[in-house]
Amino acid sequence: MPQNNTPPKLPTATAVSAVDRALVVLATLATQGRAMTAAELIATTALSQSTLYRQLASLKRWGFVLEVDGRYAPGPLSLQLALGFDMASHLVQHARAEMVAMAQQSQESVGLVVAVNGQAVCIDMVDSTQSLRCSFEKGRSVPLQKGASSKCLLAHLPAAALQAALDANFATDDPGLPALQAELGNIRKAGYVVSHGEVDAGVWGVSAPVLTSGKRALGALTLMAPTVRAQGKQPQLIQMLVVSAARISRNLNTAT
Helix, strand or coil: CCCCCCCCCCCCHHHCCHHHHHHHHHHHHHHHCCCEEHHHHHHHHCCCHHHHHHHHHHHHHHCCEEEECCEEEECHHHHHHHHHHHHHCHHHHHHHHHHHHHHHHHCCEEEEEEEECCEEEEEEEECCCCCCCCCCCCCCEEECCCHHHHHHHHHCCCHHHHHHHHHHHCCCCCCCHHHHHHHHHHHHHHCCEEEECCCCCCEEEEEEEEECCCCCEEEEEEEEEEHHHHCCCHHHHHHHHHHHHHHHHHHHHHHC
16 A cells, blocks of 8 residues: 655744654654654754754653664554544544445445644545555545545635645645635535545545534545446445535534
């Protein structure tokens, strides 16, 4: 499965506190999906060597980082954080049953995605029993640029957050930016977005927002399938996805 190696847009070393520097290191390790050398961490985080080693020493003592043969990766305590997230996440708890039902009905993969630090992060996934190669799996992220999930999240961000995400992922003179902004407006009106091979070749996707009663998007529900399997049944898959997202939204708002 393709790995996302694009780090989140993080503050520079001169703009952050000691706590922030430790979080920069953790966030970088979390988004890479592989162990990293100190040199790679320095290049990615812009931290000085002495600062990086201080943060790594502290994180290793607490169990958040593990070092093996000069390479660093998230440590055992990160697993406890992940377990706590699974047990406590309000959004995942209320979405899981609907995701399982939709995956069984469609025979395709269903993901729950949120926007974090200019990235679309998959916080839960129900995989299809059929083969599918895509960049999303639980815990993975892709930049908020292309694909149904990213565009759905972008379209439903508050104005300030949207501008920050666009600034983080696109150059101000990007010729495609005006068209994207117009597309985001159309997505908000339609209530869903479809993509074809924008992130992974040969993958069709449809995404709809999970909304609070105040119409604030908590995340996006996305159904993914190979384009060849989606052919001829795209309207049914879109309807299924939109209805499921609405049900999750209603369940969340009823619970609160």
